[in-house]
Amino acid sequence: MVDASKVKENIAKMTNKARGSLSTGKVQPHKHCRVCFTPIKMSAEPRVCKDQECIDKNSRDERNQKQMRIWMFVFLGLFAFSFIGPLVLNSIF
Numbered sequence: 001m002v003d004a005s006k007v008k009e010n011i012a013k014m015t016n017k018a019r020g021s022l023s024t025g026k027v028q029p030h031k032h033c034r035v036c037f038t039p040i041k042m043s044a045e046p047r048v049c050k051d052q053e054c055i056d057k058n059s060r061d062e063r064n065q066k067q068m069r070i071w072m073f074v075f076l077g078l079f080a081f082s083f084i085g086p087l088v089l090n091s092i093f
């Protein structure tokens with residue numbers, strides 16, 4: 001049998017705990033390593049911890065992102081040209 005009053009008590013305890021951590025637990029401003037999510041200093045730049053593995057992974061990701069952006073521009077340019085190109089040609093001739 002589940003004791004209803006005990007359950008109520010537990011819920012009250014849990015909510016108290018949650019409220020307590022909200023009001024008293026002041027977390028210092030910090031960032032998290034974008035690879036392993038370890039808390040790091042606000043001033044840390046790039047946003048990774050001191051772990052070499054994370055540094056490597058971050059620089060690799062950044063390179064990939066740059067490449068992705070270039071490809072996005074290329075495709076967008078081609079896409080735009082396929083629409084604008086005929087219009088421009090039509091307006092000239």
Ligand SMILES: [Zn+2]
Nearest residue numbers: 033036049054
């Ligand atoms: Zn890390």
